[in-house]
Amino acid sequence: MVSDPVQQPHVPVLLRPILANVAPVTGTWIDGTFGAGGYTRGLLDAGATRVVGIDQDPLAIEMAQPWAGQYGDRLTIVQDNFANLDTVAGENCPEGVDGIVLDLGVSSMQLDLAERGFSFLRDGPLDMRMSQSGPSAADLVNTLEEGPLADILYLYGEERASRRIARAIARERAVEPITTTLRLAKIIEGCLPRAKPGQSHPATRSFQALRIAVNDEYGALAEGLMAAERALKPGGILAVVSFHSIEDRMVKRFFQLRAGGTGNANRYAPQLEEESPAFTQKTRKGIGPDDEELEIxxxxxxxxLRIGYRTDAPADDIDRAALGMPGAGDRKGRKG
Structure with missing residues (x-):
């Protein structure tokens, strides 16, 4: 059991534009990244007949217990990874799935818990495991060779000083294992210029990279997008909220390919044959927050936010390389 997170209202990001673009909200939905339940409650309150919430974090399910009962059998919560959402749908949605919402990345309740090890601003064990199982960030930081560690920082965090940071980590862990968030953050800060007012913390990219690697977030995203395609009824809606450029690029590329786009995400990927589109889109541009949301x-x-509407074309798999997932061969732009 962990201590209670900092008490503040949970505000689901871009919920208003999701509801506006999919109105009227009806039928059965899957909230594949349940978290604090903001999207689930928004969908149920807007008219969804039923929502199945999925989260791999047992804390999310525990925290939902005080309020979940008010929705009765309209709400089902399942502990799993959204990469498996088509299996969850098959077991829990005999009526089919009318919509799926995915909110990618770490939730505010996880960031606010020092014990979870996601935050470089709060001291805690260097963990970062969303499922609270498997290898932790401390395992990666203390056991990976310097080269693979630099690859993670560069490819998953777009950290151009990845080699310099990996060298510093290797040097420091030889003295004593790195087991806390603030110690790692201090090591990273020592490798980079001091942040100016308004700039992000120097450890932001590295912590992001380690979190993504620990939880295989890009792999789960690729599998989850394809699982959503398999699970949705014709006419069903897939709404995905992403928070950084690599995730957004993967989601954008998925919709391009499955909405009848041609070509490849990189020149080394096999040429894809044109198929009947599995999705349509009202707009290919992502939807960002308005001034009101930024203030709140x-x-x-x-x-x-990107939204696609399922057609009746057969579902198909997509090579991960075609989605533009970071690859170990892409090292251009990295510094010392």
């Missing part, structure tokens, strides 16, 4: 929730500043 500053964490929404980097968020982008």
């Amino acid at each position: 929730n500053p964490r929404s500043r980097s968020a982008r």
